[in-house]
Amino acid sequence: MSKQQFEHLFSPLQVGPMRVPNRIVETTNSIWASRSGGLLDDAFIAHHVGKARGGTGWIGGETWLLNSPLPPEAPDELLLRRVSFTTREALYQAPAFLEGATRYVEEVHKAGAVAVFQFSLFSCALAPSSVPVSEANDFVPHAMTEGEIDAYIDIYADAAAVAKATGADGVEIHCSHDSLPQSFMSPALNLRTDRWGGGPAERVRFIIEILERVRKRIGTGLALGVRLNGQEFRQGGYDHLEMREMTYTIAETGLLNYVNLDVGHSWGPHSYVPPSFYGPAEYREVGRAARADLDSSIKVIFAGRINDPVVAEELLKGNYCDLVGMARAGIADPEFANKAREGRLMEIRRCIGCNRCIQEANDSDLPDSLVKPTCSVNPVVGNELEWREKFRPADKPKRLLVVGGGVAGAEAARIAAMRGHRVTVLEQGKRLGGQLLIAAKAPGRDSFEDQVYFEENALDRLGVEVRLETRADRETIRVLAPEALVIATGALPRLPEGIPGIHLEHVVQGWDVLLGKADTGERIALVSQEDGFETLNVAEYLAERGKQVTIFHKSPSVGLATGRYSMGAVLSRLEHREIMVHSNRRLAEVRSGELVFVSSFGGKIYRIEGFDTVVLVYGAVPNGRLYEELRAEEPNICPLYIAGAAWTPRRIAEATQHGARIGLTI
Known part of the structure; x- marks a missing residue:
């Protein structure tokens, strides 16, 4: 697709009083870019305004967490995974916040984009009814009084001023994803019998009154919109048809300039931040329905795993929406819009849908000041100021040799070549x-190969000499005779030692299964010693091929490290494939017709029969042998670095960042 073919994506649009230069929206995403506890500081501006400079027309930044009135002497609530944020004071009330926010808006405007702020109230402590708000926990809230409801509506108006x-x-008023307005909208959470409860038209009264008071404060000079969930995906919650009725009722007030739609749940499937297991814009019909229901003066944004400008153009052309939410696309590559406009599609680094960014921001128990934005494929994210300071041409170009072409090695080579080094x-x-090539074999993970394409294309453009099928010694x-050397030889699957029978012929590695190197029988015992995606991906890969799979896992639940925005998707897929899981099991012995497990906690012994093949998923160990040999026997060969999993196996982001930092340093 040439740049001329993006006739919709790069056309301007009037949204109420706001002229948007193109149809690309950085929907509000709380990636916690601030390094000063939430103030809109230099780090915040570098991250979000970088997308505006990269061609995104609408910058949503990060949500404003509004303050909440509490009863006398009640402590502030800052609960698990940021689900509840109930506090008397809000950061946006501080003079320093206003100063930073004003500077941020000015910078967005200088970059040629528009700046929109979103307001959110999250609380597991207060809600329309005493029904747990979030399925991430079972906290029962206080049912709000009439006076509290009125006070909360004023909080939105104050923030708007x-x-x-x-x-x-x-x-923009945040009305989805465990927010207070969605609690009022949800028939599962709003059981009130007064004027704030009842049918769809009554349950949106809370939102309508917020909009009325906000509009009085901002006048007609600012655009006003709502973020809505097109389908709740909660037991007893609203479906899409009921959502359409509520959206229409809100729109009939004449208060709205736009609606911002996504679909899903903040804990289970379907996630409103869809991981790679879902297709691009899978629920796009929600956007088309809103576009058909609403007056043309109310513009429709649709968001839901749209990481490709070609897909975005198709959505606009098909009248699914007027603007396209592409938050993660801009995290993976802040310049993707300019690249698309200029016809440089092959240079775009596409989001792979791993959800590391949203997980890191919202599942961390660290203080805000220690939480940094993270992207698996873009090492600059969260480090924008450092890269601005340090990235410059090499003082003296060197002959650099990189051994290993995984993400750590490829990033070391790419960054070094960008700085002028001659790289092989x-x-x-x-x-x-x-390992990206291994992960991409799993169902729903084919997008991981997009990063491989990016690295291959980038190294080719930069003139890096890549010698494939070449072993280094x-x-x-x-x-x-390199003048600098990077060892990025990756990792190997971990084989547990000291377990009798572990080397028997019917015991194979999960990596070999995904690569098609290991034959298995029909009945699979998958023994898992890791809490991430690997167990789930190997299990589904086997089940997709008709195998009967049972997982024996060391922890109370599989997938504990996958994050709340992905866990529901992967667990539902296991359920669909009828994959059984036995938790709290550690392998003790393998026999020809029997497996022996010991309880992770109580020491109880379990003897299991009836499996043809044992598949091990035990994580990985570093493959740093070459580095250690060189360091010991060739200490003066040249400056020597070790990168990524060859140092220690972690996740994609750690390998990407490690390799890139080496490329920045040499």
């Missing part, structure tokens, strides 16, 4: 990519 003072172009990469496989390195 602050937003107007910054020079912002619009404000030796990769023993047939392609770059390392000390003699090879001596012949090439």
Whole structure:
């Protein structure tokens, strides 16, 4: 698709009083870019305004967590996973916040984009009824009184006045994803019999009164919109048809300039931040329905795993929406819009849908000041100021040799080549990519290969010499005579030692299963010693091929480290495939017809029969042998670095960042 073919995506649009230069929206996403506890500081501005400079027309920034009135002497509530944020004081009330927000808006405008602020009230302590708000926990809230409801509506209006003072172009009321307004909208959570409860038209009264008071504060000079969930996906919650009725009722007030739609749940499937297991814009019909229901003066944004400008153009052309939410696309590549406009589609680094960014921001128990934005494929995210300061051409270009073409090695090579070094990469496989090529074999993970394409294309453009199917040893390195050397030889699957029978023929590794190197029988015992995606992906890969799979897992639940925005998707897929899970089991012995497990906690012994093949998913161990040999036997060969999983196996982001930092340092 040439740049001329993006006729919709890069056309301007009037949204109430706000002129948006194109149809690309950074929907509000709380990635916690601030390094000063939530103030809109230099780090915040560098992250979000970077997207505006990269061509995104609408910058949503991060949500404003509003303050909440509490009864006398009641403590502030800052609960698990940020689900509840109930406090008397809000950061946006501080003069320093207004100063930073004003500067942020000015910078967005200088970059040619519009700035819209979103307001959120999250609380597991207060709600329309005493029904647990979030399925992430079972906290029972206080049912709000008439006076409390009135006070909360005023809080939104007060925040709107602050937003107007910054020079912002619009404000948005967050009415989905465990927010207080969604609690009023949900028939599962709002059991009231007064004027705030009842049918769909009554349950949106709370939102309508917020909009009325906000509009009085901001006048007609700012755009006003709502973020809505097109389908709740909660037991007893609203479906899409009921949502359409509520949206229409809100729109009939004449208060709205736009609606911002996504679909899903904040804990289970379908997630409103869809991971790679869902197709791009899978619930796009929600946007089309809103576009058909609403007056043309009310613009429709649709968001839901849209990481490709070609898909965005199709949505606009098909009248699914007027603007396209592309938050994660801009995290993975802040310049993707400019690249698309200029016809440089092959240069775009696409979001792979791993959800590391949203998980890192919202599942962390660290203080805000220690939470940094993270992207698996973009090492600059969360480190924008450092890269602005340190990235510059090399003082003296060197001959750099990188051994290993996984993400750590590829990023070291890419960044070093961008700085002017002459780079050669030796990769023993047939392609770059390392473990990404293994992960991409799993169902719903094919998007991981997008990062491989990005690295291959980038290294080719930069003139990096890539030698595939080439093993490196000390003699090879001596012949090439590098002036700097990076060892990025990755990791190997971990084989537990000391377990009798572990080397029997019917015991295989999960990596080999995904690569098609291991044959299995029909009845699979998958023994898991890791809490991430690997167990789930290997299990589904086997089940998709008709195997009967049972997981024996060390922890109380599989997938504990996958994050709340992905866990529901992967667990529902296991359920769909009828994959059984036995928790709190550690393998003790393998026999020809029997497996022996010991309880992770109580020490009880379990003897299991009836399996043809044992598949091990035990994580990985570093493959740093070459590095250690060189360090011991060739200490003066040249500056020597070790990168990524060859140092210690972690996740994609750690490998990407490690390799990139080496490329920045050499």
